[in-house]
Amino acid sequence: MTYGFYWVTSGEALVKFLYSQGVHMWQFLDGLTKYGLLVGIFYTISFYQKFKEKELKETELKLLTKNMELQNLKSQINPHFLFNALNSVNALMAKNPEKARTMNARLAELLRFSLEGYASKFVTLNQELKFIRNYLDIEKIRFGPRLRVKEEINGDVLEESVPSMxxxxxxxxAIKHGISKEAKGGELIIRIFKEDGYLNFEIANTGKPARNGKLQDCFEKGIGLKNTHERLKRIYGESFGLELKxxxxxxxxxxIKIPLKQNHD
Incomplete structure (x- = not known):
């Protein structure tokens, strides 16, 4: 009862004091409401800013992790390729020194592009094709007429941006697991074209078909295919990757199908 009486008397005293100062109760309540509103807005803005800062940090961390994963996948592809190329040069040294020297020159060009490509996430398709043609020149020296290459590439695709390597x-x-297994060799076909807002790639080889049940095994056995598949998914999203048939x-x-005209840096 004492506390109730105190609040009542205090409330009455406050009203009397405000009235004596020329302030009516409705003005006091109006001011109090506005003050409460301002305090609420301040804390709402403060909370929103802290939330956005946290969200930004989480996004930056995800991007950093994604870039690290991409570089890791790429670093696994490069040594795999270089090891096989050097093996090819070594195999020719005793059999045909002249071809080995030509192959060394081509390999030097490949190494240069490989190092430049490692520093760049994306290159033009024209640059990527120059690299592939150099690589195939090395393989043609190695396999001779057993390796036949056919290109079906539309002219309007050359300046499109693609992931390097x-x-x-x-x-x-295609060469290692398909063409090289056949005594008579085989044909490698590279098709590249635009369709419905996407850049499409089809890399095919003739030879003995893989059984349907074994198609998925290609991802388990080949580090190159597996890494490329994962790399595409990380760059473009889960719905992208390699399709095997x-x-x-x-x-x-x-x-392979990738979106056209997008900045992925």
Missing amino acids: LLQPIVEN NSSEEAFTVK
């Missing part, structure tokens, strides 16, 4: 692991896989005409085909 995209095609080499796929081409290497086979048929009687073309033993093995790898398909």
Whole structure:
């Protein structure tokens, strides 16, 4: 009762004091409401700013992690390619020194592009194709007429941006696991075209088709295909990657579809 009486008397005293100062109760309540509103707005803005800062830090961390993962995948592809190229040069040294020297010159060009490509996330398709043609020149020295290459590339695709070192692991896989297994060799077909806002790649090789049940095994056995598949998913999203298929005409085909005209840096 004492406390209740105190608040009542205090409230009455406050009203009397405000009235004596020329302030009516409605003015006091109006001021109090506005003050409460301002305090609420201040804390809402403060909370929102802290939330956005946290969200920004989380986004930056995700981007950093993604870039580290991409570099890790790429660093696994490069040594894999270089090891096989050096093996090819070594195999020719005793059999044909002249061809080995030519192959060394081509390999030097490949190394230069490989180092430049490692520093760049993306290159033009024209640059990527120059790299692939150099690589195939080395393989043609190694395999001779057993390796036949056919290109079906539309002219309007050459300036499109693609992930660097995209095609080499796929081409290497076609030669190593397809064409090289056949005594008479085979044909490597590279198709690139635009369709419905996407840049499409089809890298196919003739030879003995893989059984349908074995297609998925290609991701387990080949580090190049597996890494390229993961790399595409990390760059463009989970719905992108490598699509594998086979048929009687073309033993093995790898398909890639990536969006056109997007900045992925």
